[in-house]
Amino acid sequence: MIWVWTGFIAFVLLMLALDLGVFHRKAHVIGVKEALRWSAFWIALGLSFGIFIWFAYDAHWFGLGLGIDIVDGAPNDGRTALGKYLTGYVVEKSLSVDNIFVIVMIFSYFGVPALYQHRVLFWGILGALVMRGVMIGVGAKLIHEFHWILYVFAVFLIGTAFKMLFMKTENADPEHNAVVKLTRRLFPVTSRFHGEHFFVRAGSVASHESEVPGAVALRDEVVENARPGTLLLTPLMLALIMVETTDLIFAVDSIPAIFAITGDPFLVFTSNVFAILGLRSLYFALAGAVDKFRYLKVALALVLLVVGIKMLVAGWLKSILGEHFNAMLLLVVLAILGIGVACSLIADRRDSRRV
Numbered sequence: 001m002i003w004v005w006t007g008f009i010a011f012v013l014l015m016l017a018l019d020l021g022v023f024h025r026k027a028h029v030i031g032v033k034e035a036l037r038w039s040a041f042w043i044a045l046g047l048s049f050g051i052f053i054w055f056a057y058d059a060h061w062f063g064l065g066l067g068i069d070i071v072d073g074a075p076n077d078g079r080t081a082l083g084k085y086l087t088g089y090v091v092e093k094s095l096s097v098d099n100i101f102v103i104v105m106i107f108s109y110f111g112v113p114a115l116y117q118h119r120v121l122f123w124g125i126l127g128a129l130v131m132r133g134v135m136i137g138v139g140a141k142l143i144h145e146f147h148w149i150l151y152v153f154a155v156f157l158i159g160t161a162f163k164m165l166f167m168k169t170e171n172a173d174p175e176h177n178a179v180v181k182l183t184r185r186l187f188p189v190t191s192r193f194h195g196e197h198f199f200v201r202a203g204s205v206a207s208h209e210s211e212v213p214g215a216v217a218l219r220d221e222v223v224e225n226a227r228p229g230t231l232l233l234t235p236l237m238l239a240l241i242m243v244e245t246t247d248l249i250f251a252v253d254s255i256p257a258i259f260a261i262t263g264d265p266f267l268v269f270t271s272n273v274f275a276i277l278g279l280r281s282l283y284f285a286l287a288g289a290v291d292k293f294r295y296l297k298v299a300l301a302l303v304l305l306v307v308g309i310k311m312l313v314a315g316w317l318k319s320i321l322g323e324h325f326n327a328m329l330l331l332v333v334l335a336i337l338g339i340g341v342a343c344s345l346i347a348d349r350r351d352s353r354r355v
Contacts, residue, residue: 004062004266012273015045016126029114035284042278046089049274050082053267057081070143070263071150072314072326080326084262087330088271091261091303094337095254096275098164098300100283102246110239116196120236121280123198124243131248132272135255140265150311153256157308160253164301179245180238189233198237202230257304260311261326292348299340303333 057065058078065076069084076084107117142149183189194200258268286293310317310329321328 001063004056004064008266008270008273012129012277015277016122019122030118030281030284032285035281038281039278039285042274042281046093046274046278047086049270050085050089053085053270054078054082064266067264070147071259071261071311076262076264076267081264081267083326083330084264085267085271087326087333088258088261088267089275090330090333090337091257091307092254092272092275093278094300094303094333095250095257096279097282097286098297099247099250099279100286101297102250103243103283104287106239106242106246110235110242112236112239113193116193116236118280118284119196120240120243121283124240124247125276125279127244128247128251128276129273131244132251132255132276133269135251136265136268136272139255139259140263140268143259143263150259153259154308154311157253157256157260157304157311161301161305161308164297164304177242177245179241183233183238183241187233188230189235189238192234193236194234196236197234198240200232200234202228202232253304257307260307261329293341293344294347295340295344296337299336302336302340306332306336 055078056062057076057080060066065078065081068074069076074080103121106112107120112120190200254272255268258271262268306329
């Protein structure tokens with residue numbers, strides 16, 4: 001079993017190294033067409049991994065599928081493992097879209113130049129993968145030791161769904177965030193960006209002037225007043241800290257959602273990783289059109305509600321719908337998301353006609 005985990009993590013690290021070290025070595029503004037191409041690549045890669053899931057669990061490669069999936073009390077063969085992987089991938093991918101709305105707000109508030117947004121998202125997602133790996137490991141251990149915690153997850157998901165439906169968070173001010181306040185208290189933060197750097201040292205920032213084309217050099221009072229050698233954070237680092245913080249908050253919602261589908265740690269981790277890997281390109285593809293998807297948050301809330309209810313009555317559903325109830329859950333999730341997107345586009349087109 002250790003070999004399949006090692007191989008998968010090595011593959012992910014290789015893809016990230018190619019992404020930052022080869023394809024995006026030089027900072028540049030990512031256009032919608034490039035973002036769509038990369039989104040298609042990551043989605044195709046995530047779906048193609050389902051082929052490996054099918055054969056690996058069907059033939060029990062590396063010991064996969066030999067244990068009992070604690071969520072439904074049965075081992076996973078190729079078909080059931082693929083269904084759970086795809087359902088988990090779709091749920092995690094759809095929930096990550098909600099994260100994009102918040103990232104747009106963060107970049108807008110801090111005024112992060114488009115030239116450096118990919119860099120922030122790359123390191124933010126790398127940190128997110130580490131955090132989610134730890135959370136998945138802890139969650140799998142808790143479920144194995146205390147099966148009743150699944151019902152706690154279910155209630156939490158249902159509560160989160162109602163919070164998304166009835167609580168407004170669009171006007172949240174990042175400057176009032178406790179993490180940002182603590183960061184400013186512990187470290188001096190420069191008044192402006194210094195190229196693509198997250199950190200600079202006072203006395204050595206002459207070469208770190210803003211590299212944004214057409215930018216005007218501005219006086220940075222924090223740099224001028226700091227003692228030489230003092231480590232300084234840039235606004236780019238504040239944006240990264242906020243991205244990491246929000247992903248941690250979203251992970252608290254999404255990790256229980258995937259455990260509602262399967263308790264197999266490998267299926268949970270791989271579906272999460274592939275959903276997160278495509279978040280950067282999806283951000284650049286959708287950032288300019290987030291306002292068009294006004295009903296997507298409602299659809300995501302309904303997805304969490306359905307998944308939470310499924311977790312509470314999984315045994316009853318399986319007795320009624322049979323062994324294919326996980327596939328039916330996938331269809332329901334896709335239908336909810338499709339209706340949410342369709343209603344959003346129809347409403348946007350209707351408003352455009354009125355204007």
